[in-house]
Amino acid sequence: MASITDQAPSALTPIFDGWPRASLADDAGPAAFQAAPGDALHRLLAWTSPSFPIGAFSYSHGIEQAVEDGAIATASDLTRWIEGLLRFGAGRTDAGFAVRAARAAAAHDDQGLLSLARTAAALAPAAERALEARQQGGAFLDTVARGWGLDQAADFAARLAAAGIPPTLAVAAGACGGWAGLPEAMLIEALLHGFAANLVSAGVRLVPLGQTDGQRAIAALGPVIAAIAADARRHPQAPPGGCAVLADITALRHETLYSRLFRS
Template sequence: MLTSTNEPELRPASISAADSAALYRLLTWLSPAFPIGGFSYSSGIEWAVEAGDIGDAAGLRGWLATMLTNGSGFCDAAFLAHAYRAVERDDRTSLREVAEFAAAFVPSRERQLETTAQGRAFVEIARSAWNSAGLDEAVAQCETIVYPVAVGLVGALHGVPLAALLYGFLHAVTSNWISAGSRLVPLGQTDSQRVLAALEPVVAATADRALFASLDDIGGATFRADLASLHHETQYTRLFRS
């Protein structure tokens, strides 16, 4: 097929080396294959299924929408954003305060284990494979490092854009919750993807809200989910660690 020599040649837009590196690391760090052990935690969903609060795809979707909007989804995303900005400004005092606040914000022993174990693993694996200047100094400011703070500070040090990091983090957390729910309800793969698709606008709205939230804005009202994480500690049979 002949084309006119007078027409400009159209080429796909290229991505800069810096953007390419940031995207590659974002996709890697928040992939289910990144070995921080997220698959072993359900954030109380296991007890919610046993108690009858979640029994089908619609029940799981509603439960997770509430967790994203009014629970740990929003709170953790806001902590991530504040940790990111503190590292970006090299504000060690603020980073220390955010890390302390985030560590104190979890409602149960098992949720504390979940977020601290994943936070430590995230930092250690990132250090081993993608070490960066300033990482040890930033981590040293955090007496206890929880998962969202770990993602925020590592993402900032590697120049991953904050908005993209927030969206990726919430997508990863939501996907892990759905994976747990799909095994517990159980749900088929298609229903699981329908739940993830239905939560897309909720994830987007939560990320946007967290991007501009102050520390005073952080708070939750997911009492049933908090109780689920407490009851799970004494649940007789368990597949998950939380």
């Protein structure tokens, strides 16, 4: 059977008449993205998508150990656990870092960004949680610089490397959102949604749960995400830090789990 590529060009042309066209020239690259007006929603959907190549799928944020311990055995357990992370753990802390990074980037406050990055890198409570934040942060800056042509991301990565400061995802993503001029409310909610959705996906695979259970969890977490994002924007100078102690302990114990699927 002939494929669509076997048809004559004239047979395909009417399908695409009137559609916006993107250049597929061999030299099309980051400059093509910079030349077009930025579409905030388009960027946010891409940058927080599971397909964005920062390796988020390989981290469970300690959830794998919690499943092993029996602390997470149902969809309700998973939802409550992630809600705790959002309200009292990395969700709350990283939302604050992302807000401050976005505002510092928009204000061209390079020294402020470096100081913020140093603080964020120091607050990881476990080696694997540090790996999770730092590897994803570095990959985020690299992908946005090379794939989306955001030169500030490459410059920031170079300054961090020169200062010996590892990038974290919250600061990297917040700063890139600020440089790209993304609406702050959308940016913070999208980042928190991406964090929560990735953990739901990990839980669905680990417990295991059905995909519908996973969607119920994401739906239930929506108001929590909105509240945490709004609070982070109202109080950007709030001292960073969390009190999700059980989650921190499971992250520490995950480092010695004999057989595992995830890196954190």
